Amino acid sequence: MTVPTGLEARPASVALLARAVGRVQDPAALAAALAATVADAPAADRDALVMAAVQAVLPRTEAWLVAHGATPEQAAASTADVARKRERYGVGGTGVDWFCAVATGRVVAVGRLQYELGARLPDGSRAWAVHVPETGPLDPDACDRSLAEAPDLLRRLAPDHRATRWSCRSWTLDPGLADGLGPEANLVRFAARFTLLPPGPHDAADGDVSVAKFVFGTDPATARHATATGRVQRAVLERWRAGGHWSERTGVAEVA
Known part of the structure; x- marks a missing residue:
């Protein structure tokens, strides 16, 4: 869906997000509240109005991050994910x-x-979730540096939400990934950092959707007919064409 451009953010929408900066709130509840601030707009304009509010608050977000221990470069890299995700996957x-x-x-x-x-x-205990942004190769040394540097900043940003474990939920934690890529592949080495939790009821269904989105940038039906451009895509397609599926698993690791 093409999002209309040129719409100004509504003050009520911006104020809602601005009040939430620096507060660890449920993002789903916040998204619902944000949607309510534009519910009276034409349906075709709502996504644009929501994103205008998000964009408007980002300078405040960066300022708050820097004030609480992030470097300006880290703050800018954090908010840059808005444009990156919107361009690659769209709002929906x-x-x-x-x-x-x-x-x-x-x-x-x-x-x-x-x-x-x-x-x-799943047991309700706190964790710091790890995500992989679409910013290039998943170099193991770069991951080591990130995991070593992050705890100090995370403790400063949210002292009431300290954690002793990392968590990661991703299709890259599928136990069979190494079969298609080999043990030395960057994705496989990243996944090996985590100990898998027991599989959940939605892991298999979520995996194919996740792979289609993050590897091919589309839906599963379209991805299954894609032409592979690299060994990750080849490995995904080979499993599908053999009648298999991908799972999305959750893993944990101790914070050093």
Whole structure:
């Protein structure tokens, strides 16, 4: 869907997000509240109005991050994910909840990786979620540096949400990934950092959707007919064509 441009952010929408900057709030609830501020607009304009509010609050987000220990480069890299995700996946494909998480400082970038404050494991315990932004190769040394540097910043940003474990939910944690890519592939080495939790009821269904989105940038039906351009895409297609599926698994690791 093409999002209309040129619409100004509504003050009520901007104020809602501005109040949430620096507060670890449920991004889904915040997205619902943000949607309510534009509910009276024509349906075709609502996404644009929401994103105008998100964009308007980003300078405040960056200022808050720097004031609480982030470098200007880290703050800018954190908010840059709004434009990156919107361009690659669109508003609906990304989800307004993710844009709200970035715009309020819940998701921050430290080097190669992103971290989400306020995450919870299935048992309810706190965790710092790890995400992989679309910024190039997943170099193991760059990941090492990011994971080493992140805890100090995360503790400063949200002292009431400290965690002792990383969590990551991703299709890259599918146990069979190494079969298609080999143990030395960057994605496989990244996945090996985490200990898998028992599979959940939605892991298999979520995996094919996730792979189609993040590897091919489309939906599963379209992705299955794509022409592979690299070994990751080849590995995905080979499993599908053999009648298999991809799972999206959750893994954890201790914070050093």
